Amino acid sequence: MKRNVVVNLLLLAAVAALAVLPLVIGAGDGHEEPFAGADAQAETAIAELAPDYKPWFxxxxxxxxxxxxxxxxxxxxxxxxxxxxxxxxxxxxxxxxxxVSAADLAPGADRGGAAEPGGR
Amino acid sequence: MHIAEGFLPPLHAAAWTVAAAPFVVHGVVRLNRQLRENPEAKLLLGASGAFCFVLSALKIPSVTGSCSHPTGTGLGAILFRPPVMTVLGTITLLFQALLLAHGGLTTLGANAFSMAVVGPWAGYGAYALTRRLGGGLLVAVFAGAFTADLVTYCVTSAQLALAFPDPAGGFAGALTKFGAIFAVTQIPLAVSEGLLTVLVVRLLRSTSAAELIRLRVLKEGGVAS
Known part of the structure; x- marks a missing residue:
């Protein structure tokens, strides 16, 4: 595999790992509702800070x-x-x-690398 | 995660709407100019909006044991400058408020101010600063996307703390409370957003170098990083 592709796949793997990690380490354990939305938690916090507040819309x-x-x-x-x-x-x-531009025909230019204009 | 419908007192809701409106209007003007002067970028502009759409729909678990979603505003802010991203971000928020009951119309101004105004500007600032300090393109893109994402939720926390100060601890006490809910949850998600934005810019660099040069993200003559 080309190095470019490997790096892209590694980036995706890192994002996947970051998303799965909280589930694996059980970050939601002990919560009343594990992995609830932060916006729902904010609504609960508002109810604690201002018990009289009623959403008006x-x-x-x-x-x-x-x-x-x-x-x-x-x-x-x-x-x-x-x-x-x-x-x-x-x-x-x-x-x-x-x-095909002149640059691609220059000696030593990698014709297979047409997806990388400008070269490296 | 945005402020839910009706969860800002009317005065606050109106004030944030008034605060966000001029940025949206300015953004529309800049967007029109961008499309007129650089019509080839139309497709890439759509792709930036699409990126914001995808990331705003992904609810991801975080180490705090709750879920939130990234914003996807860093990419468009870096490519097309923050005012254009203000328009794209507001469209995303409107879609979610109208069809998903996520966020809301009365809180649209406040949510647009955090996600579509302050987030993109902070992200663009972090990107530009990193470049000026000699950082490479991808490092700067990561810094920009990470900052845009995290700052958005810091602003959300501050907006709620202003509206609902802690009876004992005042604004600061409430800020700590809302910050723990939004900002801390957001840290790993901001890292994810940074990595995904780097991935997209890497793909753009290999498929759309001409556009990136025209948008002055890449320098003429190839790889600027």
Missing amino acids: ASLYEPPSGEIESAMFALQAAIGAGFLGYYFGVARTRNRLRP
């Missing part, structure tokens, strides 16, 4: 269940990830079909 649309809410979050992530994938597909293809 409710969401116009509330997903009717936790399942539907998670579906909406998945939809949001899918829209974003889908567009990112589209972008990199376009950028890669455009790069590959790029007209």
Whole structure:
């Protein structure tokens, strides 16, 4: 594997490890509701600091269940990830079909490295 | 994690909306100019918004035993400058407030101020400072994304502490309380966001070097880091 790819995979692995670590070490143990959302915890803190406070406005649309809410979050992530994938597909293809420039034909230039314009 | 609907007193909600509004308007002007002067960047601009969309949807467990999500605003702030990111971030917040009951319309101003104004500016500042001090591109990108993410939630904590001061400890007491909920939880997530943003910039460097040069993130003639 090329070094570039290895580094990218290592970055992804580090992010995955950071997300899994709290679950593995049991960071949620002893909590009333392990791994609750920070925003829900803030609402609890507000209830302690200002017991008389009542939210004065409710969401116009509330997903009717936790399942539907998670579906909406998945939809949001899918829209974003889908567009990112589209972008990199376009950028890669455009790069590959790029007209060969003089720099690429220079002696010693790595023709296989067309994905790295400018060289290293 | 944003301030939930109705959870800021009306006066605070109105004040933060007034504070955020000029930044959003300025951002729209800058966004239009960007699109007019540099139409080739349209796709990359969309990708920056998409990155914010994905990261804001990912609720990730943290070492504090609770969950929060990154913001994804560092990338767009570095590539297109903070005002443009203000618009993209506000769109993301609006989507979540309207369809996911996450955040809210009355708290949109406060949430936009933290995530779409202060976060991107702090992140861009950290990025620019690191570059000026001679740091490489990727180190600066990490610093920028990490800072944008973490500062967003420090501002959220301060906004809530202003609205709900501790009866005993006042503003500082409440800030400690909300900071423990938001900011501490956010530290590992900010590291994750930094690493993911570095990954995206590495991919951009190999596929979209021309765009990065045009946006003056990369220098002419290749690798600036």
